[in-house]
Amino acid sequence: MVVSTERVDTVVIERDSLDGDEVALAKPDGPLAAVLLAAGIGAFALGLFTTLAEASAGFRERLVLNAAVGPLSGKTVWATVVFVIAWVVLHVMWRERDRILRSATTAFVVLTLLGLLGTFPIFFQAFAPE
């Protein structure tokens, strides 16, 4: 028996049986798109804060939430806050939406790559004042 592995968007009006169990119903991809994009936004925020902290002593000082940890405390706390807020907002907006995972994935890849760039020392240290 050939089993198709492609996504099937059908309304189950009769119980489908497969070895005595039912096939799980399709789910909208909005919630996954929301957390995915939020992670990209959080990663981007971290890269942005890291680079800005290197470029501006004033910004760097404002990131110090804990003296022992230094500016890293603010970078990580605020980036995480951005991630959580983005997730909540996007989840509320997209929880019933479907077919948006592809575009969310594209945005996630771009934002995460920018975040990785912004946290790479050779890059952000280039913005340090001379």
Next chain:
Amino acid sequence: MQLTDRELWTLIHGMGLGALFLLAFGGGLAGFYSLRPEWLTTAGIRERIARLDVGTVVMAVVAWLTVITGTWIIYPWYRAAPPEGTTDLEAYPRSYLLANENLADWHHFGMEWKEHIAWIAPYLATVVAFGAVYYGRRLAYEPAVRRLLMWVFIAAFAVAGIAGLFGALITKAAPIL
């Protein structure tokens, strides 16, 4: 064979939490890869999903604990400034590395990269855990979603691996005593 409190926390952070995340990755990736209806019975899918759900959630929690312990417990010891006039800098790893021209890049590059990139791992691990729990058994019938989660999982492993590698090497060059 005694460990100081600082060495114990460094062990928990690196060899406990960090290593657990990296080691569990292999099992998780195999779990995602093998979740195919053409390879498994429905009972097998149910069993695999339960394990995948627990495994990815635990890994996400471990990733968060790793970066939190690293940033808020161990990092302050690493970056503590020595009192003026201190000549033996071994108790002050950051200053110790920066004082030696041959070791300075372990901080300028190694620690600067590790302390930032590590925080992306829990964001990605959270995506993977959410995806596994949200889709549940449906994940077996959504190959594109499964592939996406696998790649995000691999990315989480890669950034955690970079952080772990530099953590191990920096600890070797300037241990937290």
